[in-house]
Amino acid sequence: MKIRSLLTTRSMTREFDCLVIGSGAAGLSLALKLAGSMQVAVISKAKLSAGSTAWAQGGIAAVLKAGDSIESHVNDTLDAGAGLCDPATVQFVVEAGPRAIRDLIGLGVPFTPHAPIDEDFPFHLTREGGHSHRRVIHVDDATGSAIQNTLETEARKNPNITVLENHMAIDLITGRHMERGTRDSGACYGAYILDIKANAISTMLAGATVLATGGASRVYLYSSNPDGSTGDGIAMAWRAGCRVANMEFNQFHPTCLYHRQAKSYLISEALRGEGAELLLGNGERFLDQFDPRAELAPRDIVARAIDNQMKRRGLMCVYLDISKKGEAFIKEHFPNIYARCLDFGFDLAREPIPVVPAAHYTCGGVMTDLRGRSDLSRLYTIGEAAHTGLHGANRMASNSLLECLVFAEAAAKDILESAPARQLLGQARPWDESRVTDSDEEVVVTHNWAELRRFMWDYVGIVRTDKRLERAKRRLEMLMHEVHDYYGNFRVSKDLLELRNLLTAADLIVRSAIRRRESRGLHYTLDCPDLLPKAENTVLKPEPRK
């Protein structure tokens, strides 16, 4: 097998104070915080709005109104996280929540006002699973796209931010990629970037590099996520030597529309927050048999209950019914979801709609501290790609956007304070394509992608067993070997890079799941159905490079 070398071909090199890989809520808000005094590049492998942020529906959780309290938000988060949250992280994030929301209001995010006018707090707050108070601030049922638009507009007009769309990070540049004399094996100096349209690879060096690349839920056949959620940042950090934690906790959202063309379109948990009920085909409610909080139990419990009923009764779906709230209420609170369902022939105001669970959120990720710092110096990870300790074994609804904003601020503060100098970067070895050719077997990529997503769904889904996990492990070993060979021989493409990253993410999920000998939160296995007395993170450490 030919090994890709980094030695010969010259490619373009650019330098920035900070390279931000990813342009969702995490990446853009961090870039805006730095741009007052630094030159920042924000790259996205597709449009700026291609990540999950633009799809977020329900809203952002924060303590905003009298009657609610920091203590209550903290306790709800700890409870949803099934004993595995880091209490210090939870406290840190929840306390910073109101400030993060004030920042967004300051930037002009048009949050839905309370009607009639509320003298205490002018915005409407909704409720979702696991929250004991109304604390989710939102923009109708399309919160994410309003936040994404606002942040994008600000970033595009900022002269200190260079926006590069259709640019994909391939791998991080670490000490081993630097010419002798400038190397520090424990540091990150930027990334190799594929300009997808020009089909050219450049070297981007930076004083600080930030992974804000989102999650890995597209590793599963059915997912609420956009196509790009392929775990790139997690895989890049892992290859560069960073620890990764709790990857077995992939969250399945209980309610995605069941329709051949709907591509797992999400039906927000806020519907249940406002009174929607989950029903079997005969109209019977069933969730109260699983948890006294019924429709408002945390997501892991609701998704597992649905999976249980579907498997036990041989059902293709269950039903979500909000029709009792009436047409006016539904159109006012959920205008986009109402319209989208009508496109598929379902009228929320008149009938229950068919729903199924789908992969939604990666609770694990690159291990970071409270400043977003990872194991390599100069490398930060924020947003869904990070493991901060906030979510534990199960993320509570609407805590993710909050985490993106709070850690963007914390990492930006650390970068500004430490001001890693870019003048000292020295020479990175440029990307070399002299020993690879164009692929004549693209089918390897499409076939392996489909195979991976199918067996992850069948063997590493909501309910697991040792046997299923071992099956997945064996298949993964074969695919990883095949793709590794292919990667060594052919010119890189976006599809190949995503597949390579997905395989790494899947491998981390399966290894972590095999290691956990209990059922906790989102990880449920028939072979170890009980909870161990001590809650511990699953921390994977890469083998040191020879």
Ligand code: FAD
């Ligand atoms: P993303 O927004 O996913 O952005 C990732 C970015 O990284 C993109 O710009 C992508 O192009 C870029 N990227 C990835 N890999 C590379 C690479 N190799 N090179 C260059 N660029 C790359 N959370 C809530 O708190 N409230 C909600 O109401 C809510 N609703 C949701 C609804 C849906 C349908 C979905 C899918 C998620 C929802 N979530 C919600 C979760 C939340 O939206 C995400 O966790 C959050 O938006 C992640 O933000 P991020 O900035 O970390 O990543």
Ligand code: SIN
């Ligand atoms: C939803 O609106 O149901 C999604 C909320 C979330 O994932 O936090």
